[in-house]
Amino acid sequence: MRSGHINKKLLRWLLPVAIVVLSVFLLQAVFSQRAYRIQGITPQDGVLDIRDADVSSCVLHIANEWDFYPAALYTSEDFASGAAAVKAGPEESASDYPYGTHRLRILAQPNRYYTICGFSLDYASRVFVNGSEVAAFGRVADNAEDFVPRVGYMTIPMFSGESGEIEIIYQYGNYVHKDGGYIQPTYLSTPQNMERFKAANDLVSLSVSGGLLFLMLYFLLSAAVRRKADFLCLAFCCLVMALRDQNFFNIHLLPADASWYLVYRVLILIVMLMPVSILLLLKCMYTKATRRWPLYAYLGMAAVAAVLICVLPTQDVVTVSTAAYYASVPYLLYLAFGVIRHYIRQRRLNAVDILVLSGFLVLLAGLLYEAILTGASSEVTHYGAAAYGMLGFVVLNAAAINLQIQEREAALIESRSRGEMLERMNRLNMDFLHKVAHELKTPLTVISGYAQLTGMQLAARHISDETPGNLKTIQQEAQRLADMVTRLMEYSYGRKSELRFGRVIVPELLENVDAIAAPMCLKNGNTVRIAADSCADVHGNSEMLLQIFINLVVNANKSTQNGTITISTADHERDGFVLFRVEDTGSGILPEDLPHIFEQGFSASGGSGLGLAICREAVEAHGGEIWVERTGPEGTVFAFAVPKEGEQ
Numbered sequence: 001m002r003s004g005h006i007n008k009k010l011l012r013w014l015l016p017v018a019i020v021v022l023s024v025f026l027l028q029a030v031f032s033q034r035a036y037r038i039q040g041i042t043p044q045d046g047v048l049d050i051r052d053a054d055v056s057s058c059v060l061h062i063a064n065e066w067d068f069y070p071a072a073l074y075t076s077e078d079f080a081s082g083a084a085a086v087k088a089g090p091e092e093s094a095s096d097y098p099y100g101t102h103r104l105r106i107l108a109q110p111n112r113y114y115t116i117c118g119f120s121l122d123y124a125s126r127v128f129v130n131g132s133e134v135a136a137f138g139r140v141a142d143n144a145e146d147f148v149p150r151v152g153y154m155t156i157p158m159f160s161g162e163s164g165e166i167e168i169i170y171q172y173g174n175y176v177h178k179d180g181g182y183i184q185p186t187y188l189s190t191p192q193n194m195e196r197f198k199a200a201n202d203l204v205s206l207s208v209s210g211g212l213l214f215l216m217l218y219f220l221l222s223a224a225v226r227r228k229a230d231f232l233c234l235a236f237c238c239l240v241m242a243l244r245d246q247n248f249f250n251i252h253l254l255p256a257d258a259s260w261y262l263v264y265r266v267l268i269l270i271v272m273l274m275p276v277s278i279l280l281l282l283k284c285m286y287t288k289a290t291r292r293w294p295l296y297a298y299l300g301m302a303a304v305a306a307v308l309i310c311v312l313p314t315q316d317v318v319t320v321s322t323a324a325y326y327a328s329v330p331y332l333l334y335l336a337f338g339v340i341r342h343y344i345r346q347r348r349l350n351a352v353d354i355l356v357l358s359g360f361l362v363l364l365a366g367l368l369y370e371a372i373l374t375g376a377s378s379e380v381t382h383y384g385a386a387a388y389g390m391l392g393f394v395v396l397n398a399a400a401i402n403l404q405i406q407e408r409e410a411a412l413i414e415s416r417s418r419g420e421m422l423e424r425m426n427r428l429n430m431d432f433l434h435k436v437a438h439e440l441k442t443p444l445t446v447i448s449g450y451a452q453l454t455g456m457q458l459a460a461r462h463i464s465d466e467t468p469g470n471l472k473t474i475q476q477e478a479q480r481l482a483d484m485v486t487r488l489m490e491y492s493y494g495r496k497s498e499l500r501f502g503r504v505i506v507p508e509l510l511e512n513v514d515a516i517a518a519p520m521c522l523k524n525g526n527t528v529r530i531a532a533d534s535c536a537d538v539h540g541n542s543e544m545l546l547q548i549f550i551n552l553v554v555n556a557n558k559s560t561q562n563g564t565i566t567i568s569t570a571d572h573e574r575d576g577f578v579l580f581r582v583e584d585t586g587s588g589i590l591p592e593d594l595p596h597i598f599e600q601g602f603s604a605s606g607g608s609g610l611g612l613a614i615c616r617e618a619v620e621a622h623g624g625e626i627w628v629e630r631t632g633p634e635g636t637v638f639a640f641a642v643p644k645e646g647e648q
Contacts, residue, residue: 046087049107050188051164055114059189059197062116066104066170066183070097073140073171076131079103094181099142099173102183106158106166115194116168117155118186123260124149124173129158130166138260140173147175149260155198157191176260176314212242215394230401233281238394240277243270265309268321272309276302279331281397298331352400352407359396363389501622503645504542506535506569506578512546513567517553525562526584528553532569537645538578544618545642548626551611552582552638559586559636576647577624585635594628615640 037058041048046067053060068088078084087103094100108114124138124147134157138150158166172181187197216238223231276299283295305324309317366389510530518528538545549567556565563585572579589597596602600613619626619640626640 043104046103047105047107051107051109055189055193057193059187059193062104062186062188064183064186066102068092068094069101069103070094071099071142072101073099073142074101074103074169076128076167076169079167079169094172097181098144098147098175099140099171100181102170102172102181104168104170106160106168106188108160108164108166110160110162110164112160112164113191114158114160114166114188115155115191116158116186116188117194117198118184123177123181126171127154127156128167128169128171129156130161138173140171142173144175147173149173149176155194176264177318209242212238212394215398216242219398226405228401228405230281230284230404233277233284234394234398234401237277237281237397240270240273241394244274261314264314265317268309268317269306272302272305272321272324294331294334298327301327352404355396355400355403359393359400362392362396365389366392501539501541504538504540504545506537507532509542509545509549510567510569513549513553516546516550517565520554521557521565524557524560526557526560527564529564529566530568531566535569536571536578538642539645539647540622540642544621548615548618548640549580549582551615555611556582556584556586556636556638559588560584561586563635572641574641576644577641578644579639579641581629581637581639583635583637588633588636589628589631594631597628598626 038061039053039058040061040063041050041053042063043065046065048062050060069085070088070092072085074084094102106114124140125136126133126140127135135154137154139146139148141147156168158168160166170183174181187194189197216235219231219235219238222228223235279295279298302324305320305327308320312320369389510532514528514530521528553565553567565585566581566583568581568583570579570581571577593602598612598616616626619642622642624640624642626638629637629639631637
C-alpha cells in the first residue's frame, strides 16, 4: 500500500518535469528555426534566378515550377544535344506518367557553393547536377519489370563554377502508386545555413516524436499503477503520433535497406490509426456519452481495412486506406454529438471538459495552420505546427485525466473520512445507549424491588410502617426515571439540558442513597451502613451525586456476600473538598485489573463496564477526583472528593 502511494506521488511529479524538459527542447527548436529567414522563390520557365538573393542570411523555399518531360529519362547530354522532346504543358501532371524527367536551371553568382535539400524520393529516382549523378534511390526504368522503388532523403551540394549556372535533373519512376513524380518542397541556401536548417528541423522532429514516446512510457507506467484504461489510450495516441512524423520514422527508425513496399504499408497503417487512437481516447473519457456498438463497428471496419492493406496490391492500398480514413468521419460526428449532448445535459463545463476541448482545439489549430497557411504563404514556413498540435493534444488530455483521477481520489478520501466519522458516531451512539441503559436500569430495579415488597405486604394484608416510605421511594425513582427520559429526548433533538449545580445537603443525599441502596443489597445478604462524620454541604448536582453513590454501591454489592457496605464522609486533606468513601467487605480487585477499572467497557465481573466510567465522568464534571483507596481480600474502598459549597 505504501509502495502504491509512492508510485502515485512519483507519477504526479513526473509529468510536470517531463513537460518542462520537452518544452525546453521545443523552445530550442523554435528559436533555432527563427535563427534564419525563409524566403519563397518561384522559377520562371524552368529557370531560377538567385543572383540577387542574399542566400547567406536566408533559406530559399523553391516552388514546384520545374520543367517536366513526361515518359522520358533525359540527361544533360540529351538537353545539350537537343535530343530532348518538348516539355509538358501546364495541363499535364507527373502523376499521369509512370516515369519522367524534371529539370531546373539555376542562375547564381559565379564560384559559389550552395546546398539544396528536401527531395522526398518516395518511389525511385536519380539526381544529376551539372551532368554528374549525385544521388540515386531504387532503380528508375521505363518498364515495370526493371523498376525497383526505394525510400530516401538527401542533401545535395552544388558549385556554380565560372558560368554561375547550375543544372539539376531529376529522373523518377513510379509503377506502384497512383500519384508520384512530384517535386517535394525544396530548400536552397549556403552549406552553413542549410546545416542549421536541417539541424533545427531534425531537432523539432526528435523533440516532438521523442517527447511523445517518453509520454507513452509515462502513460504505460500510469496505467500499471493507477489501473485506468484512459492512460492506455493516451499511450496508444502518443505512439501513433510519434510514428506519424515521416522524418522521424524514415530517417531515425528505418534501416537503410528497408523495403519500400513494407515501409509504404506501415506508413499507411500509421496514418489510418490516427483517427482510431483519437476516437478510442474520446470514447474512453466519455463512456456514458455514446453507445459501444458504433465504436465496435468502426474498429471492425478498421481491422478489415488493415488486413486488406497488408495483402492487396500497392495500387489498391491508397483506395482502401482513404476509405477507412474517411469512414472515421461519421463515427467522429456521432461521438461529437454524444459529447455535446452530454455537455447540454449537465449544463456546465468543468475543468476536465475544458482541458479536453482545449486539447482538440490545439490539435485542430496545428493541423489547419500547417495544412492551409503553409500552402498559402511562400514567404514563411510553418514546419512542425501539426506536431506541436499533437503534443499539445496529448499533454492537455493527460492533464485532464490526471485532474479527473485527483478529483476521484479526493472524493474517495472524503468518502472514507465520512465513513470513519459515521463509524465513530455509531460507536459514540452505542456508548451513549449503553450508558442510558445503565442509568435507567438502577431506578427500574429499585421500583421493581419496592413494588414487589409492597405487593407482598398487600397480599398478606400486612401494611407496616415502612409501606408509606416504600411507596415514596417508588414515586421518587419513577420521577427520576421520567427526568432521565426527558433529558434523553432533549439530547436526541439536539437540546441537551445544562446540568444545574447548587447546594447539596449531604445528610439528605445520604438518606436517599440508603433508601435506594438498602433494598438492592438485600438480595446478596448485605447491609448498608451510613457513617456521616462530616455534614458540610457540597456544591454539585444532586442527581449526579446520587448516581455516583448508587453505581459504587451496585459495584460493591456484586463482589460482596453477606457483608456490609459502608458509606462515610470526612473532610478531605485538600481544603474546600468533602471526602466520600464507599467500603465493602468483598473479595477485592485483582492487581492487573486495577489500572483499567475506570475505563469504559472494562469489567472484571462480567458487567457492562459503564458504572465506574460514569462515576469518573460525573466526579470530574464536579471538579473532583475518584480513586481506589484500598483493595484486598478484606474488601475495597472507593473514595471521591467534591468541592464544598462556597469553595468552588
